[in-house]
Amino acid sequence: MSQGVVRVTRRSFLVGLNLSLAGLAIGLPALADEPSGRAGPSPRAAAPEDGPGLHPNPFVHVAPDGTVTIVCHRSEMGQGVRSSIPVLIADELGADMARVVIRQADGDKKYGDQNTDGSSSIRKFYDDLRYVGATARTMLVAAAAAKWKVKPETCEARGNMVHHAPTKRSLGFGELAEAAGKLPVPKREDVKLRPKSELTRVNSPVLPLLDGPAVVTGQAVFGADLKLPDMLIAVIARPPVVGGKVARYDASRAMKIPGVKRVVEMPAATRPYGFQPWGGIAVLAENSWAAMRGRAALDITWDPGENAVYDSATYREKLLASVREAGTPYRNVGDVDAALAKAARVVEAEYVVPHLAHMPMEPPVALARVAGGRCEVWAPTQHPQAARTQVAKILGLGEDAVAVHVTLLGGGFGRKSKADFAAEAAFLAREAGVPVRVQWTREDDIHHDYYNAVNAQRLRAGLDANGKVIAWHHRTAFPPIASTFGDVDKPAITDLQQGVLDVALDVPNVRAEGCKAQAHVRIGWYRSVYNIFHAFGIGSMIDEIAHARGADPRDVWLEIIGPPRTMSLQDLGVEKLVNYGEKLEKHPVDAGRLRRVIERVTASSNWSGRKKDGRGYGLAAHRSFVTYTAVVLAVVPDERNKVRVDEAWICMDAGSVVNQDRARAQMEGSVVMGISNAFFGGITMKGGRAEQSNFRDARIARIGEVPRKIHVDLVPSDGPPCGVGEPGVPPVGPALANAVFALTGKRIREVPIVRGLFA
Amino acid sequence: MSVRIRVNGVEKTLDVDPEMPLLWALRDVLGLTGTKYGCGQALCGACTVHLDGQVVRACVTPVRRADGHAVTTIEGLAPEGSHPLQRAWVELGVPQCGFCQAGQIMTAAALLKAKPKPSDDEIDQSMAGNLCRCGAYPRIRAAIRKAAGMPEGER
Numbered sequence: 001m002s003q004g005v006v007r008v009t010r011r012s013f014l015v016g017l018n019l020s021l022a023g024l025a026i027g028l029p030a031l032a033d034e035p036s037g038r039a040g041p042s043p044r045a046a047a048p049e050d051g052p053g054l055h056p057n058p059f060v061h062v063a064p065d066g067t068v069t070i071v072c073h074r075s076e077m078g079q080g081v082r083s084s085i086p087v088l089i090a091d092e093l094g095a096d097m098a099r100v101v102i103r104q105a106d107g108d109k110k111y112g113d114q115n116t117d118g119s120s121s122i123r124k125f126y127d128d129l130r131y132v133g134a135t136a137r138t139m140l141v142a143a144a145a146a147k148w149k150v151k152p153e154t155c156e157a158r159g160n161m162v163h164h165a166p167t168k169r170s171l172g173f174g175e176l177a178e179a180a181g182k183l184p185v186p187k188r189e190d191v192k193l194r195p196k197s198e199l200t201r202v203n204s205p206v207l208p209l210l211d212g213p214a215v216v217t218g219q220a221v222f223g224a225d226l227k228l229p230d231m232l233i234a235v236i237a238r239p240p241v242v243g244g245k246v247a248r249y250d251a252s253r254a255m256k257i258p259g260v261k262r263v264v265e266m267p268a269a270t271r272p273y274g275f276q277p278w279g280g281i282a283v284l285a286e287n288s289w290a291a292m293r294g295r296a297a298l299d300i301t302w303d304p305g306e307n308a309v310y311d312s313a314t315y316r317e318k319l320l321a322s323v324r325e326a327g328t329p330y331r332n333v334g335d336v337d338a339a340l341a342k343a344a345r346v347v348e349a350e351y352v353v354p355h356l357a358h359m360p361m362e363p364p365v366a367l368a369r370v371a372g373g374r375c376e377v378w379a380p381t382q383h384p385q386a387a388r389t390q391v392a393k394i395l396g397l398g399e400d401a402v403a404v405h406v407t408l409l410g411g412g413f414g415r416k417s418k419a420d421f422a423a424e425a426a427f428l429a430r431e432a433g434v435p436v437r438v439q440w441t442r443e444d445d446i447h448h449d450y451y452n453a454v455n456a457q458r459l460r461a462g463l464d465a466n467g468k469v470i471a472w473h474h475r476t477a478f479p480p481i482a483s484t485f486g487d488v489d490k491p492a493i494t495d496l497q498q499g500v501l502d503v504a505l506d507v508p509n510v511r512a513e514g515c516k517a518q519a520h521v522r523i524g525w526y527r528s529v530y531n532i533f534h535a536f537g538i539g540s541m542i543d544e545i546a547h548a549r550g551a552d553p554r555d556v557w558l559e560i561i562g563p564p565r566t567m568s569l570q571d572l573g574v575e576k577l578v579n580y581g582e583k584l585e586k587h588p589v590d591a592g593r594l595r596r597v598i599e600r601v602t603a604s605s606n607w608s609g610r611k612k613d614g615r616g617y618g619l620a621a622h623r624s625f626v627t628y629t630a631v632v633l634a635v636v637p638d639e640r641n642k643v644r645v646d647e648a649w650i651c652m653d654a655g656s657v658v659n660q661d662r663a664r665a666q667m668e669g670s671v672v673m674g675i676s677n678a679f680f681g682g683i684t685m686k687g688g689r690a691e692q693s694n695f696r697d698a699r700i701a702r703i704g705e706v707p708r709k710i711h712v713d714l715v716p717s718d719g720p721p722c723g724v725g726e727p728g729v730p731p732v733g734p735a736l737a738n739a740v741f742a743l744t745g746k747r748i749r750e751v752p753i754v755r756g757l758f759a
Numbered sequence: 760m761s762v763r764i765r766v767n768g769v770e771k772t773l774d775v776d777p778e779m780p781l782l783w784a785l786r787d788v789l790g791l792t793g794t795k796y797g798c799g800q801a802l803c804g805a806c807t808v809h810l811d812g813q814v815v816r817a818c819v820t821p822v823r824r825a826d827g828h829a830v831t832t833i834e835g836l837a838p839e840g841s842h843p844l845q846r847a848w849v850e851l852g853v854p855q856c857g858f859c860q861a862g863q864i865m866t867a868a869a870l871l872k873a874k875p876k877p878s879d880d881e882i883d884q885s886m887a888g889n890l891c892r893c894g895a896y897p898r899i900r901a902a903i904r905k906a907a908g909m910p911e912g913e914r
Binding site: 076077078079080206209211212213215216217218219220221222224225227233258259287288289290292359360361362363408409410411412413439441442661662665666668669670671672673676694695696700701702703704706707708709710 | 776779780783786787788790791792793794795796797798799800802803805832833834840844845848849852853854855856857858859860861864879882883884886887888889890891892893894895896897898899900912
């Protein structure tokens with residue numbers, strides 16, 4: 001750090017804020033002042049497996065001085081996982097947060113699944129993480145009980161101590177750590193979890209945001225903030241079309257730019273593209289500016305390859321043609337064709353949603369060092385194990401010779417689950433013989449993303465003479481994510497789980513089909529994934545049915561969902577439901593919960609009084625990641641964009657919530673991202689190249705383009721935790737289209753909605 | 760060519776290409792990494808710093824423009840992170856991923872200096888150039904109001 005710069009010490013800052021968080025490993029110094037040149041998010045905190053004390057599992061270590069080290073094995077990308085998982089473990093353990101040091105895990109299978117994706121960090125690990133803490137507590141209590149010669153059941157662990165109330169004795173965790181460490185680790189069935197009422201921090205409405213002080217002082221360390229001695233910065237000119245190659249290139253002008261040190265050709269990517277680097281020519285320089293100028297000075301002729309045929313305007317017609325023909329039926333109840341034939345009325349519509357680009361505020365970046373047959377990578381990755389695997393592969397090393405350290409992520413949204421950028425850094429570090437940090441520009445990020453799938457849907461609803469829906473026919477066409485990893489040209493039953501097969505419908509005749517769609521770009525996970533377009537199609541269709549009937553959309557939603565009930569595979573008419581990896585017995589398709597979020601959100605938004613204030617109101621609801629979410633948006637006329645969202649209400653039933661304030665923040669952010677997706681979203685291709693390149697033409701919502709009021713309602717629940725990070729997004733798009741219709745009478749069936757408003 | 764800049768109150772002499780954007784001079788040369796790269800074209804505001812107290816986007820500001828002038832970055836905004844905006848930001852849990860937040864705070868700090876009690880429309884106008892992909896906007900507004908000593912407003 002430069003001399004004279006005010007060095008913010010965490011403790012004094014926190015004392016200033018009157019927060020009792022001292023001791024947390026946040027805000028690391030950059031590597032420049034590390035003599036060893038080695039760092040990760042908590043480089044100097046003792047690893048739990050090192051040193052004396054108690055380490056019953058890879059997640060917890062209690063040192064003889066009473067310091068409790070807790071590992072966060074999932075990546076922090078804004079969802080607040082570092083402010084949640086360690087607190088849950090500490091609550092179960094009885095640790096004092098002031099004595100807790102949080103260590104960010106490297107990529108290692110010993111932690112289980114680390115792919116921070118699918119809204120699963122709490123959902124899938126809630127019980128396991130509690131056992132992690134409870135196991136350590138059980139051992140500390142056993143050590144104290146043995147010392148005091150009392151029964152363990154008469155002891156209690158809280159405040160970093162074990163207490164024996166009858167004799168008023170206490171011992172600190174530190175005093176017990178070494179004795180506890182000599183005891184056998186109890187089996188899971190011999191460990192008792194605390195009653196939920198004892199998880200005092202988890203039950204509080206606001207948990208401290210542990211990385212907040214570091215963030216607001218500029219001390220938080222993201223991927224691009226790390227530096228190693230002799231490090232070069234690489235900026236890569238990648239083929240504009242995926243699968244393209246360098247035909248020939250001339251780097252002589254680039255090499256003349258002061259600061260440029262080397263030019264390296266990357267290996268070309270071959271189908272299936274997976275997590276391979278995209279290929280191209282890398283310019284390595286002493287600083288970012290020189291690397292960018294060097295890249296601009298390259299003279300490259302590209303061989304565009306087979307994907308140059310990709311043209312979004314033509315492809316849109318192909319997708320629509322695909323849903324006008326029969327696909328593979330994955331959901332079947334009754335006889336849809338017969339019911340449609342005898343229906344008094346058929347409401348039908350087609351919906352189109354383009355590719356969406358993640359555009360995290362921090363573009364991809366990774367730092368790598370290769371030396372002595374080993375490779376170390378520091379990267380803002382959602383999936384450090386995949387990065388480890390891909391790095392090992394590109395270098396021809398065993399995974400044991402690769403370490404992947406996880407920095408903070410400047411946004412992820414699914415983009416940083418992919419390992420391509422880590423592999424680029426590793427490859428270049430080996431070629432250059434010095435550490436290399438690969439920096440993506442915003443243009444690189446938008447041009448070489450793993451986009452959300454482009455989609456067309458056709459929905460047909462048959463109504464009887466009373467307007468009741470007696471037939472529901474849904475076709476969806478999109479290139480699935482599997483196309484990035486193999487030769488796949490249509491969605492599978494496992495893809496339609498996302499918002500098609502798991503929709504609670506009280507309709508006697510239902511058919512849902514997956515229709516063909518060839519991929520010409522890399523398709524990837526994007527926050528909420530296929531749910532975005534499926535919720536858009538279904539949520540718009542229900543509104544269209546309501547208006548065709550002259551009925552209140554809320555009543556039609558509830559009628560189509562039907563009475564509260566859980567639905568079996570047979571009720572749904574499906575052979576299997578992946579159900580986001582959850583058992584149906586634990587997380588059933590629950591029509592009652594979907595109804596309840598609609599009932600709550602329409603009550604809090606005064607839906608029944610909506611026609612009196614001159615605003616247009618839209619409603620939609622959706623189940624995703626086994627969570628239920630409903631949204632009401634109120635829109636008003638706007639000079640610049642014709643329509644603006646003035647107010648939003650979002651209600652979520654995600655079961656038990658560990659960090660309520662972060663869940664609320666996720667809902668607020670979901671409304672904003674949902675507006676960005678539906679109102680402005682869309683990446684289009686011409687000649688296989690993305691037509692957009694920066695925030696100028698790939699727009700996201702600005703502060704004045706989102707509601708000043710976003711009302712969040714979390715349904716109180718003692719049920720198992722469900723997803724939080726993603727389920728807020730899907731209902732926002734259809735709620736917006738429905739609100740636009742209510743205000744303007746214009747039914748917009750294609751994203752971006754803003755284009756439809758000006759059409 | 761050497762460029763002399765007073766950075767966060769300390770004189771610095773940099774031997775760099777005068778056309779190098781201030782962003783890279785701060786990050787790569789001075790090691791002040793709190794200022795972020797987000798777009799390189801003054802479209803997202805992640806690189807916002809103060810040049811003689813005025814908001815500039817460091818990614819499009821050649822370092823020569825700062826020659827003989829004073830630059831303030833997030834690291835130098837206030838001792839010990841004590842600026843009312845920094846306090847309000849933490850108290851209201853504004854940051855999600857945190858990457859854009861330095862730029863948001865630097866823009867908001869200049870706003871409050873010019874308009875100690877900004878209206879919501881003035882907040883919209885001043886903050887329009889600072890994108891947040893996580894969507895922390897409602898809390899950003901609330902924190903600016905709180906730092907200004909105004910009611911946070913409903914969000």
